[in-house]
Amino acid sequence: MPVLQYREAIRQALAEELTRDPNVVVLGEEVAQFHGAYKVTEGLLAKFGPKRIVDTPISEAGFIGMGVGASMLGIRPVIELMFWSFYSVAFDQILNNAANVRYMSGGQIHCPIVIRGPANGGTNVGATHSHTPENVLANHPGIKVVVPATPYDAKGLLKSAIRDNDPVMYLENTMLYGDKGEVPEEEYLVPLGKADIKREGKDLTIVSYGRAMVQSLAAANVLQQEHNLSVEVVDLRSIRPLDMDTVLASVRKTHRVLVVEEQKPFCGVGAQLAYMIQSEAFDELDAPIARLSTVDAPSIYSPPVEEEQLPNPQRIIKAAIAAMAS
Amino acid sequence: MSKKSTATPDELGSSLHGKASHAEAAVNSSLSKDQKIGLYRLMVRIRRFEERSLRAYQAKKIGGFLHLYIGQEAVAVGCCSLMGKDDHVITAYRDHGHAIAVGMELNPLMAELYGKATGCSKGKGGSMHFFDPSRNYWGGHGIVGGQVPLGTGLAYALKYKGLKGACMTFMGDGAVNQGAVHEAYNLAALWDLPVVFVIENNGYSMGTSQARSSAGDLARRADAYHMDWGVCDGHDLYEVRANMVRYLDRAREKCKPSVVEIRTYRYRGHSVADPDNTYRAKGEVEEYRRTKDPIQVFQDLLLAEKVLDAAQVEKIDAEARAEADLSAEFAEASPYPSIDDVQKDVYWEADNPGERTSGGRLFFN
Known part of the structure; x- marks a missing residue:
């Protein structure tokens, strides 16, 4: 291909x-x-x-x-x-x-x-x-x-x-x-409103999209190798329409959720997701829904600090471990 | 008036003396007696419809804002009477007159004001949002100047498809200071789009006079974009048509945009909620109504031409009042939309479930 x-x-x-x-x-x-x-x-x-x-x-x-x-x-x-x-x-x-x-x-x-x-x-x-x-x-x-x-x-x-x-x-x-x-040579379409399991796992569901999802995959590999944690990564792909079925199916499988988003936290996509997950799968959760967002401030210029302001694999690993401990 | 006018009061005055020549302009002299009566009737129907809607508003049958067009009728009727099959219209929130001028029926318009399911927008738009794409009427838009890029886009589509039409993009005199309007001017001139920007200058952007809100002449700003422009009076329907036809032809035939400022006047406040007692003198309204009322001016012309007689004037008025009353009865008797209707007409896909290709949730409650 x-x-x-x-x-x-x-x-x-x-x-x-x-x-x-x-x-x-x-x-x-x-x-x-x-x-x-x-x-x-x-x-x-x-x-x-x-x-x-x-x-x-x-x-x-x-x-x-x-x-x-x-x-x-x-x-x-x-x-x-x-x-x-x-x-x-x-x-x-x-x-x-x-x-x-x-x-x-x-x-x-x-x-x-x-x-x-x-x-x-x-x-x-x-x-x-x-x-x-x-x-x-x-x-x-x-x-x-x-x-x-x-x-x-x-x-x-x-x-x-x-x-x-x-x-x-x-x-x-x-x-x-x-x-x-x-990318296949033959024509294909990806429908809107269909999330994709980018990595299967059983211990923790990371719900993410965009570059934060790519970083979540990198973090998931480290978590598997160094912490023996099996992480499932759900790539939303589409924010609206939103494929909650795929998210909820993963929650029912792992019972723990970390939302990772390159968003400022207040009223971000993660806030909506967390509300919907607790509302529709409360009994499936073994821990509070965890969330990793961009550090809540305007985007800083300073190059090394901006990397820390945004989600990155190290921050995701830390958040995942914390989510497992809660 | 001539192109590149400096639009001084003198020149405006001179156009008043040219009344006879406007009637003799080919676009007007070619009108049949019935067509002239038809244009007169349209203006009367707009006036009586709006007067009836005002009474309904005062009786609290209508919510929100009600921006009345009373005094400006010759502008919409004159301009829209020149529409061919590929000509389009878009305007701002003072949109009742244009809706009736393009041929919309009064019942769905009044029902829309009442917020009823039988309204032209199913009770979802209200006074500011009348639409009828089947009559090339694209609204009815609430944000000052926001519709001007849309009208430019309609013109872009006409040119893209190779159609010989024009889009008349109406705005008020307050809109000319919005950035979106200037961005649209630039694109229209840069790409030779068939759009006629029509500034309906009623002298006041809400409660602020032109002198207190706009630097320089309004239409003349087109010069900066190398666009053709002109100014004319809007109380004489013949004058509106005689001027607009040139700019419309130029758009259709040569794909050239232009700006036309039509000087008009509104009798009521910005909206009915405007007490209209802070920014202009009552005498100013009375003076305009007495000397330049567009319906009276055209009635006098048609009486002099012996196109109309007093009995016909009376009959047209009585019919328009009756039609407006019937539209209020229709609106009154119509049902409101249901709570289930709230989430319809949001997404094309949700309204056409058989053709939906996406998955997931579109709504979140």
């Missing part, structure tokens, strides 16, 4: 969907001539031309709002945010217009738009460029949110997102763009 980088898998998904559906358009800052700030869209301009691959000015409220309007008339814009952090200047267009227009029109309109780009810390770019807004986005009914962690999932989820008739927010991670993984 071919091995692709995460960024190449995203690019392949874009190319396949651009080929399949003439209404798919890729728009964003520097996605065409410059090949994308993170080279995700490299080569697409040459292949599909300037009508399909469109460089925009630095004007997120303008071009995202424009994409929402175009989607109401049947265009399927895939809009790149250079950083998801920049969503804040387009908040009204995404979370008032795209999220609500179906509802406010009594179901007469739908917005098949995808907004994608990296949403992560760890690159020493400071607080304004390190937001992880999946919790904020998922707080808005009408919006769907996916966070792929592997090249296989990145491709399959993006193809599903582009075909989806609801607005889908697709959160990538600059730290994962170079990660490699097997």
